[in-house]
Amino acid sequence: MALLQLAEPGQSAAPHQHRLAAGIDLGTTNSLVATVRSGRAETLPDEQGRHLLPSVVRYLEDGAIAVGEGAKAAAADDPLNSIASVKRLIGRGIGEIAALGSRLPYEFVAVESAVPRIRTRRGEVSPVEVSAEILRVLARRAEAALGGELAGVVITVPAYFDEPQRQATKDAARLAGLKVFRLLSEPTAAAVAYGLDQGAEGLHAVYDLGGGTFDISILRLRRGVFEVLASGGDSALGGDDFDRALARWIMTLAGIEDDADHRVLRRLMRDACAAKEQLSAVERVPLRIERGDGTIWESELTRATFESLIDPLIARTLAGCRRALRDAGVRAAEVADVVLVGGATRVPLVRRRVAELFAGEPLAGIDPERVVAIGAALQADLLAGNRPADEMLLLDVIPLSLGVETMGGLVERIIPRNSVIPAARAQEFTTFKDGQTAMAIHVLQGERDLVSDCRSLARFDLRGIPPMVAGAARIRILFEVDADGLLNVTATETRTGVRAEVSVKPSYGLTDGEIETMLRDSLAHAGEDLAARRLREEQVEARRSVEALRAALARDGEALLSAGERARLEAALTEVGRIAAGADAEAIRSAVAGLEQTCGFYVERRMNRAIHDAMAGRRVEDFE
Ligand code: ADP
Ligand code: MG
Numbered sequence: 001m002a003l004l005q006l007a008e009p010g011q012s013a014a015p016h017q018h019r020l021a022a023g024i025d026l027g028t029t030n031s032l033v034a035t036v037r038s039g040r041a042e043t044l045p046d047e048q049g050r051h052l053l054p055s056v057v058r059y060l061e062d063g064a065i066a067v068g069e070g071a072k073a074a075a076a077d078d079p080l081n082s083i084a085s086v087k088r089l090i091g092r093g094i095g096e097i098a099a100l101g102s103r104l105p106y107e108f109v110a111v112e113s114a115v116p117r118i119r120t121r122r123g124e125v126s127p128v129e130v131s132a133e134i135l136r137v138l139a140r141r142a143e144a145a146l147g148g149e150l151a152g153v154v155i156t157v158p159a160y161f162d163e164p165q166r167q168a169t170k171d172a173a174r175l176a177g178l179k180v181f182r183l184l185s186e187p188t189a190a191a192v193a194y195g196l197d198q199g200a201e202g203l204h205a206v207y208d209l210g211g212g213t214f215d216i217s218i219l220r221l222r223r224g225v226f227e228v229l230a231s232g233g234d235s236a237l238g239g240d241d242f243d244r245a246l247a248r249w250i251m252t253l254a255g256i257e258d259d260a261d262h263r264v265l266r267r268l269m270r271d272a273c274a275a276k277e278q279l280s281a282v283e284r285v286p287l288r289i290e291r292g293d294g295t296i297w298e299s300e301l302t303r304a305t306f307e308s309l310i311d312p313l314i315a316r317t318l319a320g321c322r323r324a325l326r327d328a329g330v331r332a333a334e335v336a337d338v339v340l341v342g343g344a345t346r347v348p349l350v351r352r353r354v355a356e357l358f359a360g361e362p363l364a365g366i367d368p369e370r371v372v373a374i375g376a377a378l379q380a381d382l383l384a385g386n387r388p389a390d391e392m393l394l395l396d397v398i399p400l401s402l403g404v405e406t407m408g409g410l411v412e413r414i415i416p417r418n419s420v421i422p423a424a425r426a427q428e429f430t431t432f433k434d435g436q437t438a439m440a441i442h443v444l445q446g447e448r449d450l451v452s453d454c455r456s457l458a459r460f461d462l463r464g465i466p467p468m469v470a471g472a473a474r475i476r477i478l479f480e481v482d483a484d485g486l487l488n489v490t491a492t493e494t495r496t497g498v499r500a501e502v503s504v505k506p507s508y509g510l511t512d513g514e515i516e517t518m519l520r521d522s523l524a525h526a527g528e529d530l531a532a533r534r535l536r537e538e539q540v541e542a543r544r545s546v547e548a549l550r551a552a553l554a555r556d557g558e559a560l561l562s563a564g565e566r567a568r569l570e571a572a573l574t575e576v577g578r579i580a581a582g583a584d585a586e587a588i589r590s591a592v593a594g595l596e597q598t599c600g601f602y603v604e605r606r607m608n609r610a611i612h613d614a615m616a617g618r619r620v621e622d623f624e
Contacts, residue, residue, distance in 0.1 A: 019151040021181065021384035022142040023189070023376025026134065026155055026169065028087040029211030029238075030343070031055045032370060033138035034377035035146060036386070041193070041377040043370045044145045052369060053141075057133045058082040059122035067137045076266050080107060081120045085212060086134075088235070089116070089127040090172070091165030131172035139178055152179040154380040156372050159185040159217045159231040181383035187217035188226045189375030190339045194363055196221060203229075203334050205324075207354055207362065208341035209317060212238040216321045218328040218335070230328035232320050237313065239276070239344030245309045246272040246301075254289050254297035264292035279303045280346040307349045314353050321357055338362040343369045383422065402457075402479055402487060405442035407432060407543070408536035409451045414479045417447060426478040428494075432544070434551050435467040439475060441491050443502065449529040450536075460502040462491040470547065531585075538588040542580035545592050546573050549599060552606065560605045572598045 023041075025032045030052040034043040043051045050069065058071035059081045066074070075082035083106065089097055094116040097108065107119040117124035135155075143150055157169055166183050173180045184192075187206035191197060196204055201221050208215040215233040219226045247268050250256070256264065267290060278285045279301070289297045325332055338358045344350060345368045354362050366374060403413040406429075415425050431439065439462045446454030465473055474494040481487050490501040550573065557566055572595055579591040 018386055019384040020143075020146045020148050021377075021380035021386070022139070022146075022150055022153050023184075023373050023378070023380045024135065024138050024153050024155045025186070025189075025370075025373035025376060026087065026131065026157075026172075027055055027210060027372075028085050028213055029055060029240075030369065031134050031138060032373035033142050034370065034373040035142055036377050036381035037146075041374045041381070043373050043377075044141050046141060053134065053137060054084075055087065055134055056082055056084045057086070057130045059120045059125070061121065063122070065122075065133055067133050076262075081122070083118060083120070083125070083130045086127050086130040088212075089118075090131055091127070091162070091168030092116070128168050128172045128175060131169065132175035135173055135176040135178060139176060150178065151384050152181040152380065154181050154184050154189075154376040154383065156186045156189045156376050157183050158213075158215055159187050159228045160215070160233075161185075181380055184376055184379055185217075185226075185228065186215070186341070186372050187219055187228065187231070187339075189372045189379065190341045191219060191221075191226060191375070192378055193366055193371045193375035194337070194339055196337060196339075197224065197226065200336070202336040203328075203330055205321070205335045205338045205358065206341055207317070207321065207338055207345065208233075209344040209350060210238050210342040211240050211344070212236070214238060214317050214320060216317070216324045218324050218330065229330070230324045232324040232327065234316065234320055237316060239342070239347075240273075241313055242276050242310045242344065242347065243269055243273045245313065246276055246306065249305075249309055250287065250289055250297075253299065254291055256289075256291055256297075260292045264290060275301055276306065276347070279306050280348060303348070310347070310349065314350055317350075318353060318357050321354075332358050339371070340364045340368045341371055385422070400445045400455075401447055402481070403444050403454075404429075404477060404489075405440075405444060405451045406540075408540040410533060410536050410540075411444050411446070411449055411451055411454055414477065415481065419481075422480070422482050424478065424480040426476050429475045429477060430471045431465065431468065431473040431475070432470055433547060434470045436470070436473070437465045437467055438463045439465065439491065441477065441489065441500075441502075443487070443489050448525065449533045453525070453529075457487070458489070458502045460489075460491075460500055462493065462498065462500040464496075464498045465493050466496055466498075470544075470551070535583060535585040535588075538585045538592070539580050542576055542588050542592050545595055546577055546580070549573060549595070552602075556606065556609070560609065561602060565602070569599055569602065 020035075022033050022035045025034075032043050032051055032053065034041055045051045046053070046068075053068045054072040056068065056071040056075055058066040058074055058078065060066060071082055072084070075084055094108065097116055109117045109119050109124050117126050118130070139150060139153065142153075153173065155169060155173060157166055161169070161183075169183060170180050186208065190206050190208070191204055199221070204219045204221065204226075206215075206217045206219065208217075213233065213235050214237045215231065217231045218229045220229050221227075247265075250268065250272065251258075256268065271287070271289060275285050275287060282303075284300055284302045287297070287299045287301050289299075291297055322332075325335075335358055338354060338360070340351065340354070340362045345354075345364065351362060351364065401413045401417040402415040403411045406412045412427065414427055415423050419425075429439075441460050441462060442451070442456065443458040443460075444451060444454040445457050448454050462475065465475070476492045476494050478490045478492070479487065480490075488501060488503045490499060492499040549569070553561075553566065553569065557569075561569070576591045576595050580588050582588070
């Protein structure tokens with residue numbers, strides 16, 4: 001019961017039809033959905049051509065639910081039933097929410113289950129349910145654009161999201177009826193959108209300034225995988241604070257008091273936001289502000305003035321960057337690329353300051369509001385299996401090779417280390433002995449050639465192989481690693497369809513340190529392994545020749561050979577067996593070659609006999 005390599009049919013993974021997939025950036029302020037169409041990743045607009053969906057959900061009087069622009073516009077008039085920034089709440093306990101402070105206008109219901117709910121006219125709703133409404137709208141948009149049901153989605157989450165926050169995000173997707181291929185961290189998605197995963201190994205920073213949050217992540221691309229070395233930021237700092245700083249400045253100059261009519265203040269905030277956004281493109285904007293007493297205050301705002309108002313806020317983000325660099329143990333100059341993410345990075349001063357800190361122009365070629373969704377769409381397309389293997393993103397890889405044990409205690413690698421997951425590869429094997437009806441499959445992980453030097457993951461038997469001569473059975477062994485790193489091994493006898501399978505979690509229990517050690521060992525022992533492999537291969541070859549000859553002798557030895565000839569061949573077989581038990585690969589090789597010579601006459605006789613048998617009873621014409 002063992003394996004013998006037969007043929008390598010190459011990469012398997014049967015081609016399957018295009019599956020619909022989408023990437024979703026579930027943002028605090030705005031959310032987006034993107035897909036890959038004709039090879040290009042792009043965000044999808046609503047019927048009015050708007051790509052950004054404000055992350056606001058409003059429960060209306062008539063029981064309807066509004067999501068997006070409409071809900072946002074009504075939020076100020078109906079704050080208790082319009083839930084904005086629900087991302088700040090998802091996956092959090094009531095204690096953590098209380099710590100978020102007074103910026104949340106909702107009424108919370110603390111329940112025993114620790115999952116806080118928000119009281120609305122619709123009843124109590126959980127952050128998961130609110131998020132599901134946003135996801136539903138985006139999924140519908142994607143399905144309308146693609147013309148079919150989504151096979152799955154990739155949803156992005158901040159790098160710092162913990163397990164409960166990730167789980168809650170997944171729950172929201174499930175509630176919206178979506179299959180989540182996987183959650184992807186936002187900075188990784190942004191880096192993927194720029195194709196950094198396909199570039200050289202090195203350090204990258206992702207600077208994300210959104211509406212209400214600032215996130216900085218230091219990533220290291222190594223062996224094709226982005227590792228988050230450090231993440232930091234400020235959950236109460238974003239473009240909205242630029243609006244507030246500007247509004248404050250206007251109030252002082254225009255003489256508007258803090259206790260002015262709330263409609264006046266709301267208008268002011270809207271005007272401030274609009275002025276800020278315009279100033280990203282032009283040098284000066286006119287201001288026309290209603291004072292509330294029927295008079296209008298008119299002025300002009302230059303970019304320089306605006307910059308002086310927001311510079312202290314930007315300085316705080318830079319302090320956050322320095323802290324993250326320190327946490328990661330790297331210097332700013334070592335960072336190869338800085339990716340800009342978030343609408344507020346459109347502000348020219350933000351770009352300048354970031355360029356100064358990292359001593360180089362940041363990457364901003366892709367719309368910073370859409371870049372995360374675009375990266376998620378690329379990943380979703382990949383996970384749906386729509387791209388050929390050589391175009392695959394090196395995002396998550398198999399840290400150590402996966403293979404099976406073959407004859408002689410050798411490891412045959414089926415999925416090499418650093419293969420992108422999900423991965424599927426098959427290889428064909430055959431039986432070693434005549435009439436062999438079972439095969440032991442030993443699944444291994446590691447870079448070394450000998451089974452004893454690799455890590456054993458699983459063993460299972462394939463039974464019920466119909467008895468056949470050695471080498472006639474075709475056993476296809478398929479290794480599949482899914483997006484979560486789960487390995488499934490299937491062995492199938494292809495003629496009869498007899499199969500057996502096993503699932504293992506290959507990386508389970510292995511720390512990065514252990515992986516490192518295993519890799520180093522394989523390099524250190526490369527020469528030694530080569531010699532060991534050669535010896536084992538010669539031994540296997542010798543045993544196979546001996547087995548084949550023995551089987552032949554048992555079948556027709558008496559009919560074709562004299563007693564003396566048989567004795568001579570038996571003696572030669574014993575001698576080869578003796579040499580093969582030793583450790584001299586070269587001696588074994590020449591013994592096998594000698595055996596072939598010795599039994600040459602016998603092989604000739606068998607061939608003639610086979611031809612004779614085949615032709616018996618047929619006319620010569622049949623063979624022409
Ligand atoms: P989030 O990640 O929190 O959902 P976004 O990335 O969508 O947020 O960023 C929203 C912020 O970007 C808002 O404060 C918005 O005013 C700001 N913003 C959008 N466009 C511009 C622009 N052209 N100039 C300056 N700020 C902008
Ligand atoms: Mg964002």
